[in-house]
Amino acid sequence: MSAESDLLAALRGLATHPAARGLLDDAAVLEVGGETLVLTHDTIVEGVHFLHDDPPGDVAWKLVAVNLSDIAAKGAHPLGVLMSYSLRHDAAWDAAFVAGLAEALVAFGIALLGGDTVSLPPSAPRSFGLTLIGTASGPVPSRSGARPGDLIWLSGTVGDAHAGLRIAKHEREGADALLERYRLPRPRLEAGQRLAPLVSAMMDVSDGVLLDAQRLADASGVRAVIDLDSVPLSDAYLEFAGDDRGARLSAATAGDDYELLFTAPHARAEEILKLSDALGLPLNRIGSIEKGSGIAVRDRGEEIELPPNLGYEHH
Amino acid sequence: MSAESDLLAALRGLATHPAARGLLDDAAVLEVGGETLVLTHDTIVEGVHFLHDDPPGDVAWKLVAVNLSDIAAKGAHPLGVLMSYSLRHDAAWDAAFVAGLAEALVAFGIALLGGDTVSLPPSAPRSFGLTLIGTASGPVPSRSGARPGDLIWLSGTVGDAHAGLRIAKHEREGADALLERYRLPRPRLEAGQRLAPLVSAMMDVSDGVLLDAQRLADASGVRAVIDLDSVPLSDAYLEFAGDDRGARLSAATAGDDYELLFTAPHARAEEILKLSDALGLPLNRIGSIEKGSGIAVRDRGEEIELPPNLGYEHH
Numbered sequence: 168m169s170a171e172s173d174l175l176a177a178l179r180g181l182a183t184h185p186a187a188r189g190l191l192d193d194a195a196v197l198e199v200g201g202e203t204l205v206l207t208h209d210t211i212v213e214g215v216h217f218l219h220d221d222p223p224g225d226v227a228w229k230l231v232a233v234n235l236s237d238i239a240a241k242g243a244h245p246l247g248v249l250m251s252y253s254l255r256h257d258a259a260w261d262a263a264f265v266a267g268l269a270e271a272l273v274a275f276g277i278a279l280l281g282g283d284t285v286s287l288p289p290s291a292p293r294s295f296g297l298t299l300i301g302t303a304s305g306p307v308p309s310r311s312g313a314r315p316g317d318l319i320w321l322s323g324t325v326g327d328a329h330a331g332l333r334i335a336k337h338e339r340e341g342a343d344a345l346l347e348r349y350r351l352p353r354p355r356l357e358a359g360q361r362l363a364p365l366v367s368a369m370m371d372v373s374d375g376v377l378l379d380a381q382r383l384a385d386a387s388g389v390r391a392v393i394d395l396d397s398v399p400l401s402d403a404y405l406e407f408a409g410d411d412r413g414a415r416l417s418a419a420t421a422g423d424d425y426e427l428l429f430t431a432p433h434a435r436a437e438e439i440l441k442l443s444d445a446l447g448l449p450l451n452r453i454g455s456i457e458k459g460s461g462i463a464v465r466d467r468g469e470e471i472e473l474p475p476n477l478g479y480e481h482h
Numbered sequence: 483m484s485a486e487s488d489l490l491a492a493l494r495g496l497a498t499h500p501a502a503r504g505l506l507d508d509a510a511v512l513e514v515g516g517e518t519l520v521l522t523h524d525t526i527v528e529g530v531h532f533l534h535d536d537p538p539g540d541v542a543w544k545l546v547a548v549n550l551s552d553i554a555a556k557g558a559h560p561l562g563v564l565m566s567y568s569l570r571h572d573a574a575w576d577a578a579f580v581a582g583l584a585e586a587l588v589a590f591g592i593a594l595l596g597g598d599t600v601s602l603p604p605s606a607p608r609s610f611g612l613t614l615i616g617t618a619s620g621p622v623p624s625r626s627g628a629r630p631g632d633l634i635w636l637s638g639t640v641g642d643a644h645a646g647l648r649i650a651k652h653e654r655e656g657a658d659a660l661l662e663r664y665r666l667p668r669p670r671l672e673a674g675q676r677l678a679p680l681v682s683a684m685m686d687v688s689d690g691v692l693l694d695a696q697r698l699a700d701a702s703g704v705r706a707v708i709d710l711d712s713v714p715l716s717d718a719y720l721e722f723a724g725d726d727r728g729a730r731l732s733a734a735t736a737g738d739d740y741e742l743l744f745t746a747p748h749a750r751a752e753e754i755l756k757l758s759d760a761l762g763l764p765l766n767r768i769g770s771i772e773k774g775s776g777i778a779v780r781d782r783g784e785e786i787e788l789p790p791n792l793g794y795e796h797h
Contacts, residue, residue, distance in 0.1 A: 170573040171599060177580040184562065184593035195595035197562065199617060202515040208564040208613055210600045247499065247512065249523040251566070251611045258485040265492040278499035280510035283611075284486065285525045291606040296566045296598075298523055298613040302514060 188309060191386055193237040193370055196307050203303040205243035209234050210251075213292035218335055223260045224267025225350040226295070231271035234299040235354035236371040236425040242308060242363025243301035245356070247278035251296035253287045275356065308362075308369035313387035313430040317367050319454035320439060322355050322427040324401040325376055326418025329479075330408060342403040352425040358448055359427055365438055369429035375420040375478025379428055380454070381462040387430075390459030395419060395466045397453045412466055419464075422479030430456055503624060506701055508552040508685055511622050518618040520558035524549050525566075528607035533650055538575045539582025540665040541610070546586035549614040550669035551686040551740040557623060557678025558616035560671070562593035566611035568602045590671065623677075623684035628702035628745040632682050634769035635754060637670050637742040639716040640691050641733025644794075645723060657718040667740040673763055674742055680753055684744035690735040693793025694743055695769070696777040702745075705774030710734060710781040712768045727781055734779075737794030745771055 175190070182190045186197040194207040211217055211233065217226050231248065238245050250268075254261070272279060277299075287294070313319075331349025334341040355371075362369065368387055372379045376398060384391035395415050408414035431439060436452070443450035454465075464471050490505070497505045501512040509522040526532055526548065532541050546563065553560050565583075569576070587594060592614075602609070628634075646664025649656045670686075677684060683702055687694045691713060699706035710730050723729035746754060751767070758765035769780075779786050 170571045170576060171569055171601075173573050174567070174569065174576045174580065174599065177577065178565075178567075178594065178597075181580070181584050181587060182594040182596075184595065186562065186593060187595045190594075190596060195562070195564065197595065197615070199519065199561070200515050200517040202517060204514065204519075204615075206564060206595060206613075206615065208566055208597050208611070210566040210598045210611065212600050212602065214603070215601065246514070247501065247510070249510065249521060249613055250493075251523055251525040252489070252493075253609075254486055254489065256485045258488050261485060261489045262492065265489065265496070269496050272496060278501060279493065279497040279505075280499065280502045280512065280521060281497075281505060282493075282523050283525045284489065285527050285609070286486075286530065287527065287609075288529070288607065291609075292603065294568075294600070294602075294606075294609060296523070296525065296611045298521075298564055300512070300519075300521065300615075 192309050193240045196241065203307060205238055205241045205301045205303050205307065206298065207234055207237040208296060208298040210294060210296040212294045221350060223263035227264045227267035228271045228351050230295050230297050231275065232352045232354050232425065234297045235275060235356060236352065236373065238299055238301045239354045239356045239359035240369050240371040240427060241303060242305065242359045243303040244360065245275060245277045245299055245301040247280040247300055249280050249298045250282035252282065252284045253294045254284050255287060255289065255293060305364055308366050310368055310370045310383045310386035312368040313383060313389050313456045314367055315389055315456055315458045317430040317432055317456040318436060318452050319380065319391060319393065319456060320429050320431065320450055321376065321398065321453045322358055322448055322450055324399045324404065325372065325424045325426060326404045326408065326421050327401050328352065328423035329421030330404055332423065341407045344403045345407060349423060352423065354425055355427045358446055361442055362427065362429060365435045366429040366431045369427060372424045372426045372428045374422050374480055376428065377419050377462060377464065378478025381477055383428060384462055390457040391454060391462045392457055393454040393462065393464050395464050397451060399449055399451045416474050420474055420476060420478050507624050508555045511556065518622060520553055520556045520616045520618050520622065521613065522549055522552040523611060523613040525609060525611040527609045536665060538578035542579045542582030543586045543666050545610050545612050547667045547669050547740065549612045550590060550671060551688065553614055553616045554669045554671045554674035555684050555686040555742060556618060557620065557674045558618040559675065560590060560592045560614055560616040562595040562615055564595050564613045565597035567597065567599045568609045569599050570602060570604065570608060620679055623681050625683055625685045625698045625701035627683040628698060628704050628771045629682055630704055630771055630773045632745040632747055632771040633751060633767050634695065634706060634708065634771060635744050635746065635765055636691065636714065636768045637673055637763055637765055639714045639719065640687065640739045640741060641719045641723065641736050642716050643667065643738035644736030645719055647738065656722045659718045660722060664738060667738065669740055670742045673761055676757055677742065677744060680750045681744040681746045684742060687739045687741045687743045689737050689795055690793025691743065692734050692777060692779065696792055698743060699775065699777055705772045706769060706777045707772055708769040708777065708779050710779050712766060714764055714766045731789050735789055735791060735793050
């Protein structure tokens with residue numbers, strides 16, 4: 168057991184309130200009066216979740232977007248945020264961050280409600296926390312509702328953001344669209360809201376499709392079978408990485424996609440495809456749920472060996 | 483203008499939602515459905531808000547307590563928390579922190595709802611964020627309601643925690659009770675809940691009575707006059723620091739007290755004193771509100787020069 172898994176086990180032991188969902192979900196779901204509140208908190212750290220030379224406005228956008236992605240997976244409507252801001256006494260950086268924050272708040276119609284500023288020593292990496300509060304007007308999907316026979320679906324394309332990270336780190340040249348997917352993720356809010364009544368389980372993909380599908384399967388007590396050749400890739404990604412099995416496995420184990428991974432009974436497939444058309448957002452079947460546990464990956468119908476890392480755990 | 487005041491001004495420009503109270507209050511007050519939610523977030527940083535060698539369980543207690551103190555000042559009832567935890571891969575430290583966290587959550591009847599863990603490089607100070615969500619069933623006091631003629635009141639005693647900090651830093655010897663006031667602050671939740679219908683303005687004292695009274699006066703557009711000789715000091719503090727004007731000014735400008743500072747019309751004085759008896763908690767009149775602006779300090783009826791620092795701003 169690592170120090171982290173020990174800590175998480177200890178915290179789960181404390182989180183006995185049903186609203187905490189055992190700390191196994193993307194967000195807390197708290198009934199207050201007649202309302203269903205959805206609450207999430209993500210902290211992003213320089214050098215871990217963003218790069219030292221990422222534009223400050225993009226860092227602010229990402230801070231908002233990664234939290235919104237958790238709310239999207241619950242089908243909820245965001246209301247407002249509380250922010251924890253680490254001051255490094257760099258007025259130009261702060262001003263650019265606030266401009267990006269303003270843009271994100273306006274884009275998603277959410278309010279800045281409060282927070283805290285703390286001064287860090289110059290040796291410490293910048294670090295920003297955001298708590299997002301939203302409300303749900305209907306069912307709130309969890310990770311644990313997948314049932315044998317369900318299909319596994321994915322919104323959008325994956326792999327782009329990780330390719331963008333490699334471009335940002337000057338490891339490779341590549342399309343601006345990939346860099347943008349890394350720096351300015353688009354949380355799938357409307358899709359999440361409209362999918363919530365149709366799905367049996369839903370989560371956002373932040374650490375890799377295979378790792379997150381395994382988490383969903385574990386939470387549901389089932390087995391996830393992913394059809395690698397069905398995982399959708401963008402033209403920009405295919406140009407960047409090619410179309411062989413290695414490129415596909417790389418996309419399915421890359422982080423920072425912030426797409427929605429969800430399961431639904433066969434009978435919902437037609438509605439989901441109609442919703443895809445209505446939203447102009449690809450919603451693709453990428454596998455199926457079986458009895459059992461863990462995850463399997465198939466390529467053109469044939470089961471293949473799992474890669475050594477199913478995803479990217481950047482805590 | 484410092485980088486920090488520039489940043490705060492920019493953030494206030496964004497925080498136009500009435501729930502944000504212009505970022506000038508201890509907490510956000512958000513109406514959702516028929517409920518009044520009170521939300522606050524405080525981050526504490528090693529070397530700034532706690533010491534490297536403070537016991538980890540006490541750090542956890544303080545993290546919860548400083549957030550509860552904000553909720554107390556709103557007269558609200560706490561429901562649950564989301565925590566941001568910086569991992570430094572020190573399992574013994576983590577376990578002791580979680581034990582202290584469990585103690586605090588049980589003591590105040592609040593639920594751990596969610597949060598995030600992030601890994602920090604070993605060179606970075608530990609840093610913990612907590613978002614606390616509560617509900618208010620009656621009026622929610624702000625800082626801005628003080629009116630000329632109101633009396634200024636303070637719960638408990640001040641100066642103890644700062645004396646405790648000096649003991650913790652081995653600068654001085656002193657009573658264990660002072661050290662405990664520094665490490666294990668007691669948020670005045672019940673007092674805040676029962677005072678809320680009686681007060682015209684209320685806030686918690688975290689940065690010094692004089693500085694916080696000035697903030698309350700500024701938010702209310704009035705002048706605060708503090709009677710230094712009425713500011714209550716504990717026996718342990720008097721033994722530690724003496725009873726001259728310097729010792730009293732030191733107590734009135736010290737941080738980390740987490741008492742309640744509030745104003746109320748004269749007509750409420752009898753009710754407040756009865757409440758003090760019922761709670762077994764000193765509630766003392768320490769001054770009065772006048773027309774004008776800023777703050778004045780009197781000692782035995784005579785106005786004295788303001789100290790160079792009115793409080794302790796530890797961001």
